[in-house]
Amino acid sequence: MPLDVRQGPLLIEVKGGTVDKAEMKRRVCAEIDRRADLLIQVGQDIYHDPELGFKEHRTAKIAAEVLQSLDLSVQTGLAVTGVKTVVDCGSAGPTVAVLGELDSLLVPDHPAANPETGAAHCCGHNAQIATMLGAAVGLVGSGVLPSLSGRVAFFAVPAEEYVEIEYRNELRRQGVIEFLGGKSELIARGAFDDVDMAMMVHGASAQSLKGKAGVSASNNGFVGKQARFIGKAAHAGGAPDKGINALYAAHVALAAINAQRETFRDEDAIRVHPIITRGGDLVNVIPSDVRLESYVRGKTIEGIESASQKVDRALRAGALALGAKVEITTLPGYLPLINNRAMADAFKGNFLEFYPESEWEETGHRSGSTDMGDIAHIMPALHPYVGGFKGTAHGADWGIEDPEMAYILPAKLMAMTVIDLLADGATLAKEILDRDKPPMTKDEYLAFMRRIAREEVFDGASEE
Ligand SMILES: [Zn+2]
Ligand SMILES: [Zn+2]
Incomplete structure (x- = not known):
């Protein structure tokens, strides 16, 4: 499979700090468009080979190969399967992480389910890896990074779905993991220690999203x-x-x-x-x-x-x-998600470059859960939804409806939002970090999680 994204000439080098945000965004989007076929191919490849959480070895390898083809050095095996690279823009500033989740679900009657394991990508995480890599391709390949301040981390993260509890409990007993969710485990292992703020995009179908994109105020x-x-x-x-x-x-x-x-x-x-x-x-x-x-x-x-x-x-x-x-x-489990408003506004502003306001949806509180909530408790975080899918999330009828919207648009929106955060000496990112203090420190978070874990035996007979 041609995973090398260096093919073809790079766009014109950006001279440090002289290019405005609109021009940077234009170049980044052009670079993502130039590599769109590859990104869709990566997303489809993962779709057809789903792997459950903490077992996403092949998916992780694909993510690592694409990042390496951009001449980036990657860390692998973080919380079992996580893959991370951190790119320095060259001048001081905060670190923004762009995340993509590696894992699938277990829905054996899905048409693209793995016949042996029953695993199927019924939550669209295959697109998340493609869009995270797309943001990397856009930001690195376009040459805009020297005009930004700070660092960008591209991070494929394991085990968002909180499933196979027996299996993960066994990993816990063996000391392989401490927590059953991927992001909690990454936090515990220090993989977010050098990250100041984080974002990702989750796919959605018309069943859960009326417009083409949107953000919740919070999630359970x-x-x-x-x-x-x-x-x-x-x-x-x-x-x-x-x-x-x-x-x-x-x-x-x-x-x-x-x-x-x-x-x-x-x-x-x-x-x-x-x-x-x-x-x-x-x-x-x-x-x-x-x-x-x-x-x-x-x-x-x-x-x-x-x-x-x-x-x-x-x-x-x-x-x-x-x-x-x-x-x-x-x-x-997972902590409630609170989306950072300023990050959401930047993301929305970029969405409005492509679609009218009527296609954006503020969805209020959502009763589903994500371990992005754990990240949001220790740093400003953003978890918006973008369409492109059809059917029922976690259902057998789930699938990609519009590959461009599922695989390409979120890559552009995340890359453009990184530019908003880190341009002009990272003014916006610094403002957010100064103003929006997260509810917990990492140590408070870990102490809280460890306090939750408990076992009790109640003997009804002894009460007689
Ligand atoms: Zn899910
Ligand atoms: Zn999901």
Whole structure:
């Protein structure tokens, strides 16, 4: 596959600081257009070979090869599969990171699913890698970087989807990772220590976005919850009185969780959506090992913690009612996302170079979650949506509708936004960093995440 992006002549060298922002943006967009076929090919290649989080070895290799073909030196294997390069513009200033997520989902009935693993790119992250690389191709290949101040990091990041919890817990036990989400793990390993602000673009279809692009004010965060009800097996027909029914304990717990719903405040946007992952083993045996999994999502950390305590209470209630035991595990998930307004305004301004205002959508609060929320808690961050996709996110009908919009436009918009941030001595980036202090330091963030992780055993029988 021709991954070398040096083919053809570079555009005219920009003499330090003499070219205005509009001209820089024009050159960057021209360079991205010149390499559009390659970028679409990279996006499609990844689409047809999806890999789940912390396993994205081939996808990471593609990202590294494209960056290396720009004569950039890359770091690989960050939080297992992350790939990063930092380009110095030559004069002092903040570091802006452009991110792309490497991982896919598990949707076996998707037409492009991997027949062996069932992995499929039903969240559009394949486009994110193409657009991150597109921003690199544009900014590096056009020669505008010497006119900017600071540094630009291009960063392919692992494991955004919070899935395969059992597998990741095993990696955690082996000490390979500490956190189940890619960006949390990268933060813990210091991979964001040299980054001051970060941006990415997430794909969207008409089902979630009315216009062609937009940004939310915020997104929900969540904690992960696992519960294992331990009862006592007995003959279901001959001696049910000798057993303790763990399935009924879970059933009571689910009813108790549902009874909490009217106490969830609208403004906290709580979402609790438990599933039973093990419901019993044989129909003539009283179930003695029943497992339940859930997220507890909310708009604020306080809201999530309050709902999480109610869920714990409900889980204990199930165990208490039946005299069963319950092991409750709470896992750190993702923090709520807060999009930086000034970065969003710059991004929107660039979008308006291509489309009218009516195609831009301010989507308010969204109840889905992303680990970009974790980044947003320690630095100004931007996570807008751009269309180009069709169907249901995380569904079997998800796909690319408009390759130009999915793969090329976001690359231009991110590169143009980097120019806004770092031009004129990085005036805008410095203003944002001075004014918009993130809610936490890295150390406070890690302490918070480590405090969330806990295990509890409640014995309903001992309460009798
Ligand atoms: Zn997703
Ligand atoms: Zn996604």
